[in-house]
Amino acid sequence: MSAAASPDTPVVFIEIRDGKATAGSLGLLAKARVLRGTAGAVVCGPDAGAVAEGLARYGSESTFVADIAGIDASLGQAQVDVLAMLVREHGVRTILFENSVLAADVAAGLAVRMDGGVNWDLQDLALRDGALVGTRYALDDSLAAEVGWIGELQLAVFRLGLHDPVEAPVDGRVVRVAPALSGYALATRIVEVRGSSADGPSLATADVIVAGGRGMRDRETLLLLEDLADALGGVVAVSMPIVDRGWYPHSRQVGQTGLKVRPRLYLACGISGQLGHRVGMEKSGVIVAINSDPTAPIFGICDAGVVGDLHIVVPQLTRRIRAAHGSPSGES
Amino acid sequence: MAIKIIVCVKIVPRASVALRLDPGTLRLDRSGPTEINPSDTFAVEEGLLLRERVGGTVTVLTMAPEAGRESLRGALAMGADRAVCISDPHIEGSDLLGTARVLAAAIASDQPDVAIFGAQAIDGRGSSTAAAVAEGLRQPLVSGVRTIDVVDGHLRGGRQGVTAEQVLEAQLPCVVALAGSTNVPRYPSFRDIVAAKKKDIETRTLADLGVAASSVGIAAARTSVLALAAPPSRRASGEIIDDDGNGAAWLEAFLTARGLA
Numbered sequence: 001m002s003a004a005a006s007p008d009t010p011v012v013f014i015e016i017r018d019g020k021a022t023a024g025s026l027g028l029l030a031k032a033r034v035l036r037g038t039a040g041a042v043v044c045g046p047d048a049g050a051v052a053e054g055l056a057r058y059g060s061e062s063t064f065v066a067d068i069a070g071i072d073a074s075l076g077q078a079q080v081d082v083l084a085m086l087v088r089e090h091g092v093r094t095i096l097f098e099n100s101v102l103a104a105d106v107a108a109g110l111a112v113r114m115d116g117g118v119n120w121d122l123q124d125l126a127l128r129d130g131a132l133v134g135t136r137y138a139l140d141d142s143l144a145a146e147v148g149w150i151g152e153l154q155l156a157v158f159r160l161g162l163h164d165p166v167e168a169p170v171d172g173r174v175v176r177v178a179p180a181l182s183g184y185a186l187a188t189r190i191v192e193v194r195g196s197s198a199d200g201p202s203l204a205t206a207d208v209i210v211a212g213g214r215g216m217r218d219r220e221t222l223l224l225l226e227d228l229a230d231a232l233g234g235v236v237a238v239s240m241p242i243v244d245r246g247w248y249p250h251s252r253q254v255g256q257t258g259l260k261v262r263p264r265l266y267l268a269c270g271i272s273g274q275l276g277h278r279v280g281m282e283k284s285g286v287i288v289a290i291n292s293d294p295t296a297p298i299f300g301i302c303d304a305g306v307v308g309d310l311h312i313v314v315p316q317l318t319r320r321i322r323a324a325h326g327s328p329s330g331e332s
Numbered sequence: 333m334a335i336k337i338i339v340c341v342k343i344v345p346r347a348s349v350a351l352r353l354d355p356g357t358l359r360l361d362r363s364g365p366t367e368i369n370p371s372d373t374f375a376v377e378e379g380l381l382l383r384e385r386v387g388g389t390v391t392v393l394t395m396a397p398e399a400g401r402e403s404l405r406g407a408l409a410m411g412a413d414r415a416v417c418i419s420d421p422h423i424e425g426s427d428l429l430g431t432a433r434v435l436a437a438a439i440a441s442d443q444p445d446v447a448i449f450g451a452q453a454i455d456g457r458g459s460s461t462a463a464a465v466a467e468g469l470r471q472p473l474v475s476g477v478r479t480i481d482v483v484d485g486h487l488r489g490g491r492q493g494v495t496a497e498q499v500l501e502a503q504l505p506c507v508v509a510l511a512g513s514t515n516v517p518r519y520p521s522f523r524d525i526v527a528a529k530k531k532d533i534e535t536r537t538l539a540d541l542g543v544a545a546s547s548v549g550i551a552a553a554r555t556s557v558l559a560l561a562a563p564p565s566r567r568a569s570g571e572i573i574d575d576d577g578n579g580a581a582w583l584e585a586f587l588t589a590r591g592l593a
Contacts, residue, residue: 074498076463077473101459101476101491101511108463109473112432117554120460133558143353146558153554187472188506191488192499208592232593244513250492257451257476257511265592286590288583299572304586308575316580321593324584 010094011040016073019047024098027163029058045073056172068178076105077185085179097157107155116153160279161260208234209263214241215270228318239277255280269310273298334387335445339379341372343400358557366400374513375450389413409520409528420538422545430548436468437541445504459509466507474500475509
């Protein structure tokens with residue numbers, strides 16, 4: 001009956017976005033193999049079948065697929081029904097997630113349903129004396145906590161952006177599962193999808209990103225950032241407070257609830273560097289920070305930082321760069 | 333239609349207080365002054381706005397030690413109709429499961445049409461408490477939304493993705509998890525603050541809710557903190573200078589030296 005090689009085989013929750021597996025969830029397949037030498041996967045939604053075909057390439061030996069009607073890739077509750085079935089009928093005991101709204105919903109719902117333990121925001125997961133031990137940073141990353149599980153079902157939710165896909169082809173098999181879906185899971189539906197303004201060049205592939213945050217005085221400050229981005233051949237991004245203020249579209253937001261980026265240069269202006277933002281940008285090549293608060297956490301992860309007023313430093317920097325390159329649009 | 337709204341808030345150490353862990357229990361030291369989690373004040377505001385649009389009542393609900401209950405007055409001053417604090421010594425040490433059991437029991441006893449939770453993005457837990465409570469109540473979940481409304485007896489929520497915006501719709505009663513905020517929490521007037529001091533804050537114990545002590549707290553936890561240590565520094569911090577008028581020149585030199593400008 002059991003499709004997983006053994007109850008110890010970690011099963012990775014593969015999240016589908018825009019019809020494809022997210023890079024971070026694919027990356028967890030490599031983590032599972034490091035941990036136990038073997039990996040499984042579970043994938044839900046209308047595109048699950050097609051996505052599942054590609055998972056053996058990343059090391060999934062057994063992939064559970066749920067593509068029955070009623071399961072939406074971006075709604076969690078019906079996916080809890082799927083994972084609960086894997087726990088009950090296929091002996092799955094360890095499930096790895098990369099954090100997201102969906103992953104949090106599924107992990108939390110499954111924990112309650114099956115009386116499982118869920119540890120969040122993990123940086124790492126290791127085996128010690130046969131038991132799983134997770135590492136999580138606490139108090140704004142000033143402390144590392146080692147966390148464990150009590151009981152059989154172990155759910156591990158990793159911080160966003162830690163794992164990249166690694167190709168490790170295996171002979172994988174695909175197992176279709178079709179649980180009965182809970183009535184309340186079916187009571188939430190997506191009734192409308194609107195394409196958002198996919199404006200300007202892509203953040204995900206940008207070489208240089210000039211990002212603005214809470215420290216921006218007003219909406220017009222964005223013009224200063226756009227000017228600097230133009231001089232550096234980059235694009236502008238923002239942190240969550242700026243989207244909340246309605247100053248810039250969500251499609252330009254970097255961080256936990258936005259995009260994860262990895263440009264060669266990330267210039268953070270008026271961004272304090274709270275955890276929710278850092279997870280979206282801390283793998284950038286070079287990080288430069290301009291902030292008036294010398295205690296801002298961003299100064300703890302930057303390669304160069306200026307404690308000062310971005311409204312003064314940014315336009316000065318733009319003028320200097322334009323002058324050095326003789327750009328015709330320079331003001332000086 | 334008038335609806336019954338519950339907003340679940342977390343009482344946390346006041347933002348001006350440096351956080352510390354109790355070395356004995358390895359848990360957050362909550363003995364100092366407290367306030368409603370700032371991100372949850374957006375949820376309170378969202379509840380008040382919804383009440384203004386469709387009519388009804390707003391109850392703020394929290395689970396906190398006795399000392400934290402007074403913090404709920406902040407939400408009463410904003411305009412909440414009722415405040416309920418669940419306090420019980422057995423709750424201490426609860427992980428997600430215990431927390432969700434207690435909140436679900438309190439919500440079930442009040443039977444609201446909508447239970448709203450604020451964003452928890454800061455600690456990387458997403459909408460986990462809301463999702464756990466929805467599962468406990470066996471109610472539909474509308475998570476990751478920035479706007480909500482009640483239309484034709486259904487709750488509608490707008491979820492902004494990076495490439496698209498989804499509109500979610502659920503039957504009432506349901507649980508809502510906000511992903512952030514589009515509102516500006518109202519600032520209570522002096523008169524409202526004074527009036528809130530006279531309002532009653534209801535308290536509930538586990539016995540009131542019919543929750544067994546053995547199903548919460550450390551006894552029911554399925555996770556544990558094993559040890560604490562200093563984190564490895566992941567990224568050596570570079571040079572930081574004060575802008576004395578030469579900050580831009582210094583940055584330009586830094587970028588040029590690395591071929592970035």
